[in-house]
Structure formats: C-alpha cells, structure tokens
Amino acid sequence: MIRINDLSYTYPDADQPALQIKHLQVAPASFCLLSGQSGSGKSTLLRLINGLVPHFSGGTVRGDIRVNGLNPLQSGPQMMSGQVGFVFQNPENQFVVDVVEDEIAFSLENAAVPRAEMRQRLQTILQRLQISHLRHRKIYSLSGGEAQRVAIAAALVLEPPILLLDEPTSQLDPQAAQEVLTLLEGLRSKLNLTILLAEQRLERVLPYATRLVHLMPRGTSILTGSLQEVLAQSELHPPLVQLAIREGWNPLPVSVKEARAFLSSSPVALQSHPAAPQERMTKPIITVENLSVSYPSQMVLHQISFLIQRGERLVIMGPNGTGKTTLLRSLVGLVKPQNGEIYILGESIAQQSSAEICRQVGFLPQDPNALLFAESVREELEMTLKNHGMPLNPAAIDNLLELLLLKEKSEAYPRDLSTGERQRTALGAIAITHPDTLLLDEPTRGLDPVARQSLLDLLHRWNEEGMTIVLVTHDVEFAAGLASRIIILEEGSIIADGLPGDVMHAQAPYRTQIAQLFPDTDWLTVNDVVV
Numbered sequence: 001m002i003r004i005n006d007l008s009y010t011y012p013d014a015d016q017p018a019l020q021i022k023h024l025q026v027a028p029a030s031f032c033l034l035s036g037q038s039g040s041g042k043s044t045l046l047r048l049i050n051g052l053v054p055h056f057s058g059g060t061v062r063g064d065i066r067v068n069g070l071n072p073l074q075s076g077p078q079m080m081s082g083q084v085g086f087v088f089q090n091p092e093n094q095f096v097v098d099v100v101e102d103e104i105a106f107s108l109e110n111a112a113v114p115r116a117e118m119r120q121r122l123q124t125i126l127q128r129l130q131i132s133h134l135r136h137r138k139i140y141s142l143s144g145g146e147a148q149r150v151a152i153a154a155a156l157v158l159e160p161p162i163l164l165l166d167e168p169t170s171q172l173d174p175q176a177a178q179e180v181l182t183l184l185e186g187l188r189s190k191l192n193l194t195i196l197l198a199e200q201r202l203e204r205v206l207p208y209a210t211r212l213v214h215l216m217p218r219g220t221s222i223l224t225g226s227l228q229e230v231l232a233q234s235e236l237h238p239p240l241v242q243l244a245i246r247e248g249w250n251p252l253p254v255s256v257k258e259a260r261a262f263l264s265s266s267p268v269a270l271q272s273h274p275a276a277p278q279e280r281m282t283k284p285i286i287t288v289e290n291l292s293v294s295y296p297s298q299m300v301l302h303q304i305s306f307l308i309q310r311g312e313r314l315v316i317m318g319p320n321g322t323g324k325t326t327l328l329r330s331l332v333g334l335v336k337p338q339n340g341e342i343y344i345l346g347e348s349i350a351q352q353s354s355a356e357i358c359r360q361v362g363f364l365p366q367d368p369n370a371l372l373f374a375e376s377v378r379e380e381l382e383m384t385l386k387n388h389g390m391p392l393n394p395a396a397i398d399n400l401l402e403l404l405l406l407k408e409k410s411e412a413y414p415r416d417l418s419t420g421e422r423q424r425t426a427l428g429a430i431a432i433t434h435p436d437t438l439l440l441d442e443p444t445r446g447l448d449p450v451a452r453q454s455l456l457d458l459l460h461r462w463n464e465e466g467m468t469i470v471l472v473t474h475d476v477e478f479a480a481g482l483a484s485r486i487i488i489l490e491e492g493s494i495i496a497d498g499l500p501g502d503v504m505h506a507q508a509p510y511r512t513q514i515a516q517l518f519p520d521t522d523w524l525t526v527n528d529v530v531v
Contacts, residue, residue, distance in 0.1 A: 004065045034199070045198075167446065173319045424451065504524055
C-alpha cells in the first residue's frame, strides 16, 4: 500500500535532510502509529505520502516512494487526493466553508461527482462518522471532538483507501480522544482502510495500533515493526511501558488490560504516602468570586469561585468547550465577565488593561503563533525583555533556550518550527521575564514525551523558586506529574477541586494509566508504584 526506499528530503535552504528513510512498507488495512520526537519528520513524512511535500513546500527529494501504485512526487496532491485522505493537526486549518455538510461536500464538488452520487456519499459518510445531527451546524460552533469527526468525514468522502492523520487527539479531552480512536478502528475494520497516524501521546493510541513506525531524532533513520519490538528500542515510553521495563515484564504491555496480567505474579506492596504538607495560608495571589461569562449564544462560565495560593501548581481539566480557556483569558483581562470579580494580590483587575495584568502574570495561549513575531527564536526572547523595559542578559537567554531544548534552534525562524518547538519558543518568550504567576493553556500540545518531561522538570524547578503555576490541559499523565491541586470544570461549573490522587481516581476520564492499573490506591505515576 505504501512503500519507500532510499528516500531523503531536504527543505529549501536547509543544510541537512529533514527525513531519511532506508526502507518502509505499510501493509493494506493496517493501523500504523507514527512516533518520534518533535522535529523528527513525522508531519513531513505524511505530507510526502500525499504529495504536499515537495509540491507546496519545495525542497529536494531523492529516492523512491509508491502509494497504492502511484508516485506522489509525480502525481501531486490533486491526483493523490483520490488515494489518500489527510487530516491536519489543527482541523480548523483545513475547513474552507462554514457549514458542516458544505465542508464535507466541497471535495466532491471539486472532483465533479454527479449530484445524485454526491447526495448518497454525503449521507453515507455522515452516518459512518455518526455526525448526521451536525449536518446543518456552523463549523465555528463545533466542539473539538465534533470538528475532528467532520475533518475525518471530509477526508474520507472521496473514498480513499488510505487515511493520514497528524496528531488528531492533541486538542481533545480524554473521552473525546477515545471516541475518535474507537471510530477510526471501526472504520478500518469496515472499509479495509489503511491508517497512518502521527501522535505524541502514545498511551492513547497504542491499544488501537497494529504496527509502530518510530522516527529517530532529526529524521536520520527509522524503527519499524510490532509495537513491542519498536518500543523496546525507542526512547519514547508511555507510563505502562516505563513500569514494564523497570519490572522486566515481557512482552511489553501496551494497554492496561495487558499489564494487569502481570500483577498476579508480581505482588503489590501498598505504599503509604506521607501526609501532604499543609499549605501556609497567605494572602491569595488570585481570587475569583462568582465569575460568570457569556457569549452571544451560550453561558460559558457560571458563578465560578476559587482561590489560588502563592506557590500552588493548579491544573484545570475538563471536556472540550467547558470554559477552561475562557477562564484563563478572563484572569488576564482578555475576556470581560458579565458578573463577578477577579483579584490579583487583592486588587480588582476590572479597570486594568491586559498589558498591565501581564506585568504580574505571564500567559501562554493555546496557539503559540499568537506570540511569535520576531525573525529568530532568540529574538523572540529579546523582544519580550525590551517590551518590558528589562536589560538583555545573553547568558540567561542561552540558559533558558537550553532548558527548553531550543539551543540548536536559536537562530531559526519561529514559524518554520514544528508545533512543539513553536510551543516551547512561545513559553520562553513568556518566561524570560520570570513572572510571579504563569498561566499555561495546553502547553504540552505537540510535545513528545522527552520534551514533556523536560517541561515538567522545568515547571517544578520554577515552582520551587517561588513561581505559581496555573495550567489547563487534556494530558492526564502530565497533570498527574505536575499538580498539587486539580480543578475539574464541566458545563461551566466546578465539579471537583482537591488533591490530584483524590480527584483523578474519582473521575473516570481523568485516571492515568497507573491509576487504572491500581484502582485501590492513590497512585498516579510510575514513581508512586512499589511492585
């Protein structure tokens, strides 16, 4: 179905290839998971398969690639669209019209499909993706999970035998992610569809995958084979695999069900955790009182009240569309509430501008592009210091770039970087001023496990130095490693607020792999486990 031999690709003006593949073969009807660190070439490989690279990107390709008998380098994206459906990392980037059924029908119209057949195909794909009820909805009104289903429907309506997806669950809450992956597995079985899916959160996809392709750093080579074979050789390991390697479990389990089989022969010693230290009650750094926020068509937040103490590591979680981003934007004055008050260090922010608030509170939005304006990564950090009237400190900039794994990218143009690298660049631009409080909206989106661990270590380090961290995420494993406290939002209200072990064990969608494996404990991470 997909065959690659002796292939290399170099972007325009680049000194070294972004991707080098000696041999790769993807069999028909397989569910192939594509993994690798940020910048290893996952998105580039997907775009080579459907012809977007090099037809839209330019650059130099050497070697041979065949996709269902066609050479995408010769055929180009237009011809390949009948063979390969593509779902981008941000589905909103591929939408071209504003109504769901029009979006799905768009490619049929471009392919001059007869109207009667078009109606039949549209009806069929709506039913297969279980989105018939969304047919007349406006695209902008969809939740993250709904938008992802519509993007998949638009990619499959031409009935291609191959579907490529670039991190399709990166913006989805745990429940929505599971629903999309279950849907994809069902489509593969019913349609004999070949799926190649790039993803950073391996723990989500491994239970569904049949094969694993791992790109080594900088795209220098690949590992390919069964899940267990490749995991044993790669540097990226989800929690269950980390535990299995530590305990010598073989073959490596890729799901909680498989891991449970080892526990009967490996007794568990219950670990008594020391009582959590009592927070010293000081003046709250942020106070939220009866906060309500409405948009024209809906109430987003409804009478939210909570305190954030200095030095906390507060993680806010909840389903897509429940108001988490709106809450963060309210804290820095980007969204004006209908009711309620927000205080920072006892002072109301109602009459303060966002610029004034952000002198005390650093805010990293979900889209890093909103903060990237300079010609290089280094200049992004320098620009922030200049805007705050702070002196340039080259040594401090170098140190932060190294901590963010960006030292080698310091002179690169930020918007040419991978999603994870842009995310870290934007974080550097915020953190270089050392704000007392840092608000982060989905900072692990696009980050591989190595970069996520580096970010986790860095946030703990800053917290130990006195910084207060407030973080919104769908990444339950990252949340478990960071949080001193967790708030769960649903339908605009707080439904849980407490210690991570208590909240995550009580809320099924937010249980980590370790919490699922050991439900009768308060364990959340591999470091909690004594086997």
